Amino acid sequence: GLLRKKCGSTSTSKEFKRLVRKVVDDDQATDHMPDYRVRLDERGGGDDDIVIFENRGSIPAIETGEDNIPPLSPDTYHEARLAAPGFDVYELERQWRNWVQMSGAEPPRKPDAAFIGFCRKWNARRA
Template sequence: MTLSEWIYNAVTKHEVLTLHRNYFRLRKPLERRMYEVARKHCGQQDEWAVSLDLLRKKCGSASSDKEFRRLVSLICDEDAQHSHMPDYAVRLDDATVRFTNRNTMKAVTAIPDPILFPVLDSETYHEARIVAPGYDVYALEEQWREFWFASGKPDLKSPDAAFIGFCKYRHQKKPSP
Protein backbone atom coordinates (compact mmCIF):
# COMPACT_ATOMS: atom_id res chain seq x y z
CA MET A 1 0.00 0.00 0.00
CA THR A 2 1.29 3.46 -0.86
CA LEU A 3 0.42 6.48 1.28
CA SER A 4 0.53 10.01 0.01
CA GLU A 5 3.32 12.11 1.47
CA TRP A 6 0.97 14.39 3.42
CA ILE A 7 -0.79 11.42 5.08
CA TYR A 8 2.54 9.81 5.94
CA ASN A 9 3.84 13.08 7.45
CA ALA A 10 0.64 13.63 9.45
CA VAL A 11 0.76 10.13 10.92
CA THR A 12 4.48 10.15 11.76
CA LYS A 13 4.27 13.59 13.38
CA HIS A 14 1.11 12.63 15.34
CA GLU A 15 -0.91 15.39 13.64
CA VAL A 16 -4.00 13.27 12.97
CA LEU A 17 -7.05 14.62 14.79
CA THR A 18 -9.69 12.49 16.45
CA LEU A 19 -13.30 13.37 15.79
CA HIS A 20 -16.18 13.15 18.24
CA ARG A 21 -18.63 10.42 17.26
CA ASN A 22 -21.42 13.02 16.93
CA TYR A 23 -19.42 14.72 14.18
CA PHE A 24 -21.03 12.22 11.81
CA ARG A 25 -24.48 13.42 12.88
CA LEU A 26 -23.80 16.96 11.68
CA ARG A 27 -25.90 17.37 8.55
CA LYS A 28 -24.57 20.53 7.00
CA PRO A 29 -21.17 20.48 5.27
CA LEU A 30 -20.36 23.89 6.80
CA GLU A 31 -21.10 22.56 10.31
CA ARG A 32 -18.68 19.70 9.72
CA ARG A 33 -15.99 21.97 8.36
CA MET A 34 -16.41 24.42 11.24
CA TYR A 35 -16.01 21.52 13.70
CA GLU A 36 -12.86 20.33 11.89
CA VAL A 37 -11.37 23.83 11.99
CA ALA A 38 -12.27 24.23 15.67
CA ARG A 39 -10.84 20.80 16.47
CA LYS A 40 -7.56 21.74 14.82
CA HIS A 41 -7.17 25.28 16.16
CA CYS A 42 -9.01 25.22 19.49
CA GLY A 43 -8.10 21.66 20.42
CA GLN A 44 -8.18 21.43 24.21
CA GLN A 45 -7.86 25.19 24.84
CA ASP A 46 -10.70 26.87 26.72
CA GLU A 47 -11.61 29.11 23.79
CA TRP A 48 -10.54 30.04 20.29
CA ALA A 49 -11.73 33.12 18.40
CA VAL A 50 -11.45 33.67 14.67
CA SER A 51 -12.63 36.44 12.40
CA LEU A 52 -15.57 35.60 10.16
CA ASP A 53 -13.45 36.39 7.11
CA LEU A 54 -10.62 34.06 8.14
CA LEU A 55 -13.09 31.31 9.06
CA ARG A 56 -14.64 31.63 5.61
CA LYS A 57 -11.19 31.12 4.07
CA LYS A 58 -10.37 28.18 6.36
CA CYS A 59 -13.69 26.55 5.48
CA GLY A 60 -13.03 27.06 1.78
CA SER A 61 -16.43 28.65 1.30
CA ALA A 62 -17.32 30.22 -2.03
CA SER A 63 -20.29 32.04 -0.48
CA SER A 64 -20.41 35.81 -0.36
CA ASP A 65 -19.49 37.46 2.95
CA LYS A 66 -23.15 38.20 3.64
CA GLU A 67 -24.31 34.64 2.86
CA PHE A 68 -21.49 33.06 4.87
CA ARG A 69 -22.37 35.26 7.85
CA ARG A 70 -26.03 34.18 7.54
CA LEU A 71 -25.09 30.47 7.42
CA VAL A 72 -22.72 30.75 10.39
CA SER A 73 -25.33 32.72 12.31
CA LEU A 74 -27.88 29.92 11.75
CA ILE A 75 -25.40 27.30 12.95
CA CYS A 76 -24.59 29.40 16.04
CA ASP A 77 -28.30 29.90 16.81
CA GLU A 78 -29.00 26.16 16.48
CA ASP A 79 -26.03 25.37 18.70
CA ALA A 80 -27.20 27.88 21.32
CA GLN A 81 -30.61 26.18 21.42
CA HIS A 82 -29.62 22.52 21.17
CA SER A 83 -25.86 22.28 21.91
CA HIS A 84 -25.50 20.01 18.90
CA MET A 85 -21.93 20.96 17.92
CA PRO A 86 -19.67 18.27 19.43
CA ASP A 87 -16.96 19.32 21.90
CA TYR A 88 -17.39 23.08 21.33
CA ALA A 89 -20.02 25.74 21.86
CA VAL A 90 -20.00 28.16 18.95
CA ARG A 91 -21.25 31.75 18.92
CA LEU A 92 -21.00 34.75 16.66
CA ASP A 93 -19.99 38.10 18.19
CA ASP A 94 -20.09 40.85 15.55
CA ALA A 95 -17.46 39.68 13.04
CA THR A 96 -15.82 37.11 15.35
CA VAL A 97 -16.72 33.44 15.77
CA ARG A 98 -15.89 32.00 19.18
CA PHE A 99 -15.47 28.30 19.85
CA THR A 100 -15.65 27.47 23.56
CA ASN A 101 -14.49 24.07 24.74
CA ARG A 102 -17.28 22.09 26.42
CA ASN A 103 -14.61 19.96 28.16
CA THR A 104 -16.10 16.73 26.81
CA MET A 105 -12.85 15.43 25.29
CA LYS A 106 -10.62 12.95 27.03
CA ALA A 107 -7.20 14.28 27.95
CA VAL A 108 -4.62 13.66 25.26
CA THR A 109 -2.02 11.14 26.28
CA ALA A 110 1.32 10.78 24.60
CA ILE A 111 1.47 8.02 22.03
CA PRO A 112 4.49 5.82 22.55
CA ASP A 113 6.78 5.88 19.57
CA PRO A 114 6.77 2.37 18.07
CA ILE A 115 10.45 2.76 17.17
CA LEU A 116 11.27 2.71 20.89
CA PHE A 117 10.12 -0.90 21.21
CA PRO A 118 12.71 -3.61 20.62
CA VAL A 119 12.31 -5.24 17.21
CA LEU A 120 12.17 -9.03 17.16
CA ASP A 121 13.48 -11.30 14.44
CA SER A 122 10.81 -13.35 12.64
CA GLU A 123 12.58 -16.58 13.68
CA THR A 124 12.11 -15.61 17.32
CA TYR A 125 8.37 -16.23 17.09
CA HIS A 126 9.05 -19.82 15.97
CA GLU A 127 11.41 -20.32 18.93
CA ALA A 128 8.82 -18.82 21.28
CA ARG A 129 6.24 -21.37 20.10
CA ILE A 130 8.71 -24.16 20.97
CA VAL A 131 9.56 -22.91 24.49
CA ALA A 132 5.94 -21.95 25.31
CA PRO A 133 3.71 -24.47 23.51
CA GLY A 134 0.01 -23.64 23.51
CA TYR A 135 0.57 -19.94 24.14
CA ASP A 136 -0.32 -17.18 21.70
CA VAL A 137 3.15 -15.79 20.99
CA TYR A 138 1.75 -12.41 19.96
CA ALA A 139 -0.10 -12.10 23.27
CA LEU A 140 3.13 -13.06 25.04
CA GLU A 141 4.96 -10.45 23.01
CA GLU A 142 2.45 -7.80 24.12
CA GLN A 143 2.87 -8.86 27.76
CA TRP A 144 6.65 -8.82 27.38
CA ARG A 145 6.56 -5.31 25.89
CA GLU A 146 4.34 -4.10 28.74
CA PHE A 147 6.74 -5.68 31.25
CA TRP A 148 9.74 -4.11 29.49
CA PHE A 149 8.05 -0.71 29.40
CA ALA A 150 6.95 -0.93 33.07
CA SER A 151 10.49 -1.86 34.15
CA GLY A 152 11.87 1.37 32.74
CA LYS A 153 12.77 0.25 29.20
CA PRO A 154 16.22 -1.09 30.07
CA ASP A 155 18.72 -1.47 27.24
CA LEU A 156 18.58 -5.00 25.88
CA LYS A 157 21.71 -6.57 24.41
CA SER A 158 19.53 -9.15 22.67
CA PRO A 159 15.79 -8.42 22.57
CA ASP A 160 15.21 -11.84 20.98
CA ALA A 161 16.94 -13.68 23.85
CA ALA A 162 15.08 -11.55 26.41
CA PHE A 163 11.73 -12.38 24.80
CA ILE A 164 12.54 -16.11 24.65
CA GLY A 165 13.55 -15.98 28.33
CA PHE A 166 10.26 -14.27 29.15
CA CYS A 167 8.33 -16.98 27.26
CA LYS A 168 10.24 -19.78 29.05
CA TYR A 169 9.51 -18.18 32.43
CA ARG A 170 5.80 -17.81 31.62
CA HIS A 171 5.58 -21.44 30.48
CA GLN A 172 7.43 -22.69 33.59
CA LYS A 173 5.21 -20.60 35.85
CA LYS A 174 2.02 -21.77 34.13
CA PRO A 175 2.61 -24.70 31.72
CA SER A 176 -0.75 -24.38 29.98
CA PRO A 177 -2.36 -21.04 29.11
Protein backbone atom coordinates (compact mmCIF):
# COMPACT_ATOMS: atom_id res chain seq x y z
CA GLY A 1 0.00 0.00 0.00
CA LEU A 2 2.76 2.53 0.80
CA LEU A 3 4.39 2.41 -2.64
CA ARG A 4 0.98 2.66 -4.31
CA LYS A 5 0.17 5.69 -2.13
CA LYS A 6 3.56 7.36 -2.77
CA CYS A 7 3.15 6.82 -6.52
CA GLY A 8 -0.25 8.50 -6.38
CA SER A 9 -1.86 5.48 -8.01
CA THR A 10 -5.62 5.34 -8.11
CA SER A 11 -5.72 1.67 -9.09
CA THR A 12 -6.73 -1.05 -6.67
CA SER A 13 -4.05 -2.86 -4.66
CA LYS A 14 -4.52 -5.93 -6.83
CA GLU A 15 -4.15 -3.98 -10.10
CA PHE A 16 -1.14 -2.04 -8.77
CA LYS A 17 0.56 -5.30 -7.81
CA ARG A 18 -0.13 -6.68 -11.30
CA LEU A 19 1.49 -3.59 -12.84
CA VAL A 20 4.51 -3.81 -10.53
CA ARG A 21 4.80 -7.52 -11.34
CA LYS A 22 4.91 -6.60 -15.06
CA VAL A 23 7.76 -4.11 -14.43
CA VAL A 24 9.63 -6.78 -12.44
CA ASP A 25 9.08 -9.46 -15.12
CA ASP A 26 10.12 -7.08 -17.92
CA ASP A 27 13.26 -6.12 -16.00
CA GLN A 28 14.18 -9.76 -15.42
CA ALA A 29 13.72 -10.50 -19.14
CA THR A 30 15.46 -7.43 -20.59
CA ASP A 31 17.50 -5.64 -17.86
CA HIS A 32 15.83 -2.41 -19.00
CA MET A 33 16.75 -0.50 -15.84
CA PRO A 34 20.46 0.26 -16.26
CA ASP A 35 21.55 0.71 -12.65
CA TYR A 36 19.16 -1.47 -10.69
CA ARG A 37 17.63 -4.93 -10.73
CA VAL A 38 14.01 -4.94 -9.57
CA ARG A 39 12.31 -7.79 -7.78
CA LEU A 40 9.14 -8.34 -5.83
CA ASP A 41 9.30 -10.05 -2.45
CA GLU A 42 5.80 -11.44 -2.03
CA ARG A 43 5.01 -11.88 1.63
CA GLY A 44 1.69 -13.64 1.60
CA GLY A 45 -0.05 -11.11 -0.58
CA GLY A 46 -1.88 -8.01 0.47
CA ASP A 47 0.01 -4.89 1.43
CA ASP A 48 2.98 -6.76 2.98
CA ASP A 49 4.80 -7.31 -0.35
CA ILE A 50 8.07 -5.42 -0.84
CA VAL A 51 9.61 -4.08 -4.06
CA ILE A 52 13.40 -4.40 -3.88
CA PHE A 53 15.85 -2.42 -6.01
CA GLU A 54 19.35 -3.92 -6.10
CA ASN A 55 22.38 -2.04 -7.42
CA ARG A 56 23.66 -3.84 -10.55
CA GLY A 57 27.16 -2.54 -9.82
CA SER A 58 27.29 -0.22 -12.85
CA ILE A 59 28.08 2.57 -10.41
CA PRO A 60 30.24 1.30 -7.53
CA ALA A 61 29.08 2.24 -4.05
CA ILE A 62 31.51 4.38 -2.11
CA GLU A 63 31.85 5.64 1.40
CA THR A 64 31.69 9.39 1.71
CA GLY A 65 33.03 11.54 4.46
CA GLU A 66 32.40 15.13 5.35
CA ASP A 67 32.76 17.68 2.60
CA ASN A 68 32.46 21.44 2.44
CA ILE A 69 30.09 21.51 -0.52
CA PRO A 70 26.65 22.89 0.29
CA PRO A 71 23.50 20.94 -0.65
CA LEU A 72 22.54 21.14 -4.32
CA SER A 73 19.32 22.81 -5.43
CA PRO A 74 16.37 20.61 -6.44
CA ASP A 75 16.57 22.02 -10.00
CA THR A 76 20.13 20.73 -10.24
CA TYR A 77 18.94 17.13 -9.88
CA HIS A 78 16.55 17.66 -12.78
CA GLU A 79 19.37 19.09 -14.92
CA ALA A 80 21.63 16.20 -13.86
CA ARG A 81 19.01 13.68 -15.01
CA LEU A 82 19.02 15.38 -18.41
CA ALA A 83 22.83 15.41 -18.52
CA ALA A 84 23.16 11.73 -17.54
CA PRO A 85 19.91 10.00 -18.52
CA GLY A 86 19.40 6.57 -17.03
CA PHE A 87 21.85 7.04 -14.17
CA ASP A 88 21.01 7.46 -10.48
CA VAL A 89 21.79 11.14 -9.89
CA TYR A 90 22.05 10.67 -6.14
CA GLU A 91 24.74 8.02 -6.60
CA LEU A 92 26.46 10.30 -9.11
CA GLU A 93 26.36 13.05 -6.51
CA ARG A 94 28.05 10.76 -3.98
CA GLN A 95 30.69 9.90 -6.61
CA TRP A 96 31.21 13.59 -7.40
CA ARG A 97 31.47 14.66 -3.77
CA ASN A 98 33.97 11.87 -3.12
CA TRP A 99 35.97 12.86 -6.22
CA VAL A 100 36.13 16.51 -5.07
CA GLN A 101 37.12 15.45 -1.56
CA MET A 102 39.77 12.97 -2.75
CA SER A 103 41.29 15.50 -5.17
CA GLY A 104 42.22 17.78 -2.28
CA ALA A 105 41.00 20.77 -4.30
CA GLU A 106 38.97 23.60 -2.88
CA PRO A 107 35.20 23.05 -3.11
CA PRO A 108 33.77 24.47 -6.34
CA ARG A 109 32.50 28.04 -6.20
CA LYS A 110 29.44 27.03 -8.24
CA PRO A 111 28.68 23.51 -6.99
CA ASP A 112 25.45 23.10 -8.99
CA ALA A 113 27.17 23.89 -12.29
CA ALA A 114 30.18 21.74 -11.36
CA PHE A 115 27.96 18.76 -10.58
CA ILE A 116 26.05 19.07 -13.85
CA GLY A 117 29.38 19.21 -15.70
CA PHE A 118 30.49 16.07 -13.86
CA CYS A 119 27.27 14.32 -14.94
CA ARG A 120 27.81 15.33 -18.58
CA LYS A 121 31.35 13.93 -18.54
CA TRP A 122 30.18 10.78 -16.74
CA ASN A 123 27.54 10.17 -19.39
CA ALA A 124 29.91 10.96 -22.30
CA ARG A 125 32.46 8.42 -21.04
CA ARG A 126 29.81 5.70 -20.84
CA ALA A 127 27.91 6.43 -24.05
